[in-house]
Amino acid sequence: MKKSSFAAAAGLCCLLLTTACGTTNGSGTDKPKSQGGDSGPGIAESFDSRFTGYDDFCRPATEEPKEKPKATDPGITADKVVIANIRLKIEDLAKVGFAFDNGDQADQAQVFVDYINDKCGGINGRKLELTTIPQPVPGFGGDPEVEAQQTCTKVADELHAVAAFSFSGVGNPVASCLSGPKKVAFVTTYDLGKRDFDQAEGRLLSVNHSPENILKYAALEMADELKGKKVGVVYGDQDPNGQVVQEGLVSTLKGEGVDVVRVDALGCADGQCNQGLIPSVQGMRKDKVQVVFPLLDTINLPTYLREMVTQGFKPGDVQFVNTSFQAQDSELVTGKMIEFGGKEAGELYNGAIIWSGSRAGEHRLEGFEPDPFVTMCNRVYAENSKKVTKPYDQYEDEDNRRASSVASHCSGVRMLARAIEAAGVNPTREDIVKVLDDFGKFDHGEGLPASFRPGKPTGPDAVVREKFSFPCPLKVSNKIGHCIEPVSDFLPLPK
Secondary structure, three states: OOHHHHHHHHHHHHHHHHHHOOOOOEOOOOOOOOOOOOOOOOHHHHOOOOOOOOOOOOOOOOOOOOOOOOOOEOOEOOOEEEEEEEEEOHHHHHHHOOOOOOOOHHHHHHHHHHHHHHHOOOEOOEEEEEEEEEEOOOOOOOOHHHHHHHHHHHHHHHOOOOEEEEOOOOOOOHHHHHHOOOOOEEEEOOOOOHHHHHHHOOOEEEOOOOHHHHHHHHHHHHHHHHOOOEEEEEEEOOOOHHHHHHHHHHHHHHHOOOEEEEEEEEEEEOOEEEEOHHHHHHHHHHOOOOEEEEEOOOOHHHHHHHHHHHOOOOOOOOEEEEEOHHHOOOHHHHHHHHHHHOHHHHHHHOOOEEEEOOOOOHHHOOOOOEOHHHHHHHHHHHHHOOOOOOOOOOOOHHHHHHHHHHHHHHHHHHHHHHHHHHOOOOOOHHHHHHHHHOOEEOOOOOOOOEEEEOOEOEOEOEEEEEEEEOOOOOOOOOOOOOEEEEOOOOEEOOO
């Protein structure tokens, strides 16, 4: 594989890993933490639904629909509603050293759809018809733009899907094609930005924080700690990073009175951001920067840290702060930082503060209690799948990640079912979109408070402060010996 293809694939890996390498979270209290939002109940939240609770995935229908189901729109016939699962072929990433096993994600989605149809009587007299479409990782197939357009066309024009989802990491350009000109609702784990949501008119939802938002929240949460310190920011100049970093982080920090002395945009070509790297590190030293936000991806953060080591930076010289932007809250990604940058880079980065929507690594902490929603999803999946025979062990690193993938698909399928149900016996496509746009609280596959509201197309209603450790003081299964662990509970979104 060409070097540029490796960099492109690794860059995409950063985005899909926001959930693919997450971990399931415990409740920590007697009450599940799947509660969020503060502006009153949404449409689906207000509906007395069969698709709620933690005893079972759904409850059987006990009454006939109040009116006879009929065809209303493409994808909605008298006996079915068409939906699509766009599965990123993450197995391709093994070719560049990003191998990880999240289980059979096509099966995970199909099992919950079949459960609705076979065990719970469908929805208002209709069955869900699910088609899973494999999407190659860019750089491992043909032309990525052509492949994305082919997927978009199949979902919208051939299947006439009312809604599509991807809990394996498919985002743009598929997301913008579906939710824009094709007018198909799309729910994803991909961390989309403001421009994507603005053009979608309520049809595009992400269960993760947007890059702008998580950077803003990190700035607001850290503002008091950073006052009186010199802060530096570095990022790659790929579009739209400049706008995201300036609007999300830099403007917020300055607005809070933080002394941002350096903001360096490294020039990038073929995924490598080396232009201006050495002067940036030299400038951080010359300006006596005490806190660094290294907003770089899997390929370029190791290079930057290695240059800092070369120029004499020692552990403790600066405090690093990062976020889920570029998937730097993922243990797989931070592990690659050490693999590519060396042990010294890991030691320099040790103690980094990370802001996320996930309590990654919580399963290793004493007193961990599995989240009841995640537990229910994995039980139902194991009882009904032909691919697994028992629920994944949420106390074990690898199984915990697979349990998270199951819970994400469980959450997504249940969300769509609730929206279709709440839209009425004979809904139009637009009726279903309106429910999704003002859904209200929903059960998040990562156990955190979450909701969708008009103008709030990103799910999380909380942030978490985490810490990167190398070496990790806890028992881990990864060969590198690093970890990310939460140091706060779920915190309300700062304002």
